Amino acid sequence: METKEHLTQYSSLKDRFLEELSLIKSTVELNTLRARYIGKNGAVTAALKTLAGLPTEVRGSVGKLINEDKTLITTALKEKEDILKKQEISKKIASDKIDITLPGYYKKAGGRHPVSIVMKEIIDVFVSMGFSIEEGPEVETDYYNFEALNIPKDHPARDMQDTFYISTNHISRAETSHRDADVLLRTHTSPVQIRAMQRTTPPLRFIAPGKVYRCDSDITHTPMFHQIEGLVVDTNISFANLKAVLEGFLQLVFDRNLPVRFRPSFFPFTEPSTEVDIGCFFCEQSGCRICKGTGWIEILGAGMVNPKVFQMVGYDTERYCGFAFGIGIERVTMLKYGIDDIRLFYEGDLRFLRQF
Numbered sequence: 001m002e003t004k005e006h007l008t009q010y011s012s013l014k015d016r017f018l019e020e021l022s023l024i025k026s027t028v029e030l031n032t033l034r035a036r037y038i039g040k041n042g043a044v045t046a047a048l049k050t051l052a053g054l055p056t057e058v059r060g061s062v063g064k065l066i067n068e069d070k071t072l073i074t075t076a077l078k079e080k081e082d083i084l085k086k087q088e089i090s091k092k093i094a095s096d097k098i099d100i101t102l103p104g105y106y107k108k109a110g111g112r113h114p115v116s117i118v119m120k121e122i123i124d125v126f127v128s129m130g131f132s133i134e135e136g137p138e139v140e141t142d143y144y145n146f147e148a149l150n151i152p153k154d155h156p157a158r159d160m161q162d163t164f165y166i167s168t169n170h171i172s173r174a175e176t177s178h179r180d181a182d183v184l185l186r187t188h189t190s191p192v193q194i195r196a197m198q199r200t201t202p203p204l205r206f207i208a209p210g211k212v213y214r215c216d217s218d219i220t221h222t223p224m225f226h227q228i229e230g231l232v233v234d235t236n237i238s239f240a241n242l243k244a245v246l247e248g249f250l251q252l253v254f255d256r257n258l259p260v261r262f263r264p265s266f267f268p269f270t271e272p273s274t275e276v277d278i279g280c281f282f283c284e285q286s287g288c289r290i291c292k293g294t295g296w297i298e299i300l301g302a303g304m305v306n307p308k309v310f311q312m313v314g315y316d317t318e319r320y321c322g323f324a325f326g327i328g329i330e331r332v333t334m335l336k337y338g339i340d341d342i343r344l345f346y347e348g349d350l351r352f353l354r355q356f
């Protein structure tokens with residue numbers, strides 16, 4: 001009788017457990033349930049403790065029953081735990097999944113300025129022809145920028161290049177004419193010719209890339225721009241050499257077989273002088289806005305070095321001759337990339353610069 005009572009009491013424990021177990025949804029809940037039944041203060045543990053107070057005749061069978069239940073509960077907990085753990089892992093995997101189609105975060109890399117890109121291209125072409133590279137100061141004296149290049153004080157050619165003067169012999173510009181000034185920002189890279197010739201004896205074959213400055217600002221002029229000067233001096237240099245070098249250079253830089261035209265022109269430091277045009281590749285020479293309807297685009301100035309310039313640096317004019325040329329880099333860059341406003345180069349607008 002007593003045994004049966006006890007048995008009923010304990011079997012309800014197992015049923016209660018199974019019912020609670022069926023409602024468990026996570027390992028956290030499962031751990032609480034485990035503690036409540038088979039933990040140190042759990043229901044099964046408590047039931048086992050009551051055995052001591054039972055009459056000896058029922059103790060054995062009740063004890064057996066509780067132990068069987070304990071085994072069943074332990075096994076059920078373990079099975080449930082395995083299932084829950086698996087579910088939780090797959091849930092975690094599903095939620096941790098990376099959407100590789102999302103745009104990533106990235107550091108924007110800097111890039112070369114279009115003028116630097118073209119400058120390097122031009123330098124590479126001349127280096128491949130055996131030219132070396134010279135440099136000269138951007139702050140120049142009147143002597144190197146004008147005088148030694150056969151542009152004397154009163155020469156009208158000085159008006160061709162509107163100059164930024166730095167020192168005006170301590171007299172303000174209003175009180176003096178430009179001609180009294182002797183320190184200035186170079187208006188072209190030609191002074192490098194003089195410096196190089198003063199330093200060395202022929203043969204000479206170099207280019208001089210760099211910044212130049214003129215008081216000028218509009219859609220095709222900036223106060224600072226870049227030129228590459230070229231100078232070749234030797235005993236047997238002719239206009240044919242000048243033509244060959246410049247034609248070869250133009251084909252390489254514009255990467256196409258261009259018509260090239262040499263037009264008579266004037267520079268005080270070259271004689272004869274020429275301005276070199278390329279056939280307009282925007283309209284196949286039929287005439288457009290870029291070539292102003294002429295079919296030709298002016299690209300550089302050149303000529304045979306004026307013997308007066310050789311005299312200024314003490315070269316024997318009977319022995320030596322040579323040619324020189326000057327190219328505007330911004331102009332070449334604008335043509336190569338179809339840019340119609342030179343000011344875009346120096347506004348620092350990343351939307352423009354990132355295209356290169």
Ligand code: PHE
Nearest residue numbers: 188190267301302324325326
């Ligand atoms: N220095 C000239 C200019 O800036 C270009 C040039 C260089 C012309 C060398 C002839 C020879 O316009």
